[in-house]
Amino acid sequence: MKKLISTIALSICSLTATAVDLKAITIDWEDNATKVHLVGADTRQTAKMQIMSSAEGWASVYFSWQNLEEGMETCSPRDEEWDANGYRETVYKINGQNVKMRERCTKYTDTNSHYKMSWAITDNGHSFIVNTFKNAKDSVHVKFSDGGAVNFSAKGFSREWNSFGGNAI
Known part of the structure; x- marks a missing residue:
């Protein structure tokens, strides 16, 4: 635990999420992920970016948006905006650049609640995200579809x- 505390840098910053000002606790990259914990009077959410292998075995980056309030859904696959499999195509703005993304309304394994997971649709979009994070000094601004x-x-x-x-080979 001591190592974890000493290696994770926490910073407090402001952000806007769906028109509500919240405080954010940003955690630097460790164990293939970074997180931003959003804290407000009635809000507990986490935005996460992680490195994982795609179904095809490619190293890739994924974003997720999770509402941590009991009984609160981040998304509902029954809404008209999602296709029959719980997917939709959308655009995120990453450091001002529009990137085509695919979002999935994903069910938690231990509850009936859902969260959003997303990834770049195109190779150019994926490369842009990776290179933007590689070249950034401190942070990368990501505006989600909502x-x-x-x-x-x-x-x-x-x-x-x-x-x-x-x-993977």
């Missing part, structure tokens, strides 16, 4: 990306 926005830490991204192990 208007919520966070500044994800870029500190440690290159180390985590390079140590992930690359694409």
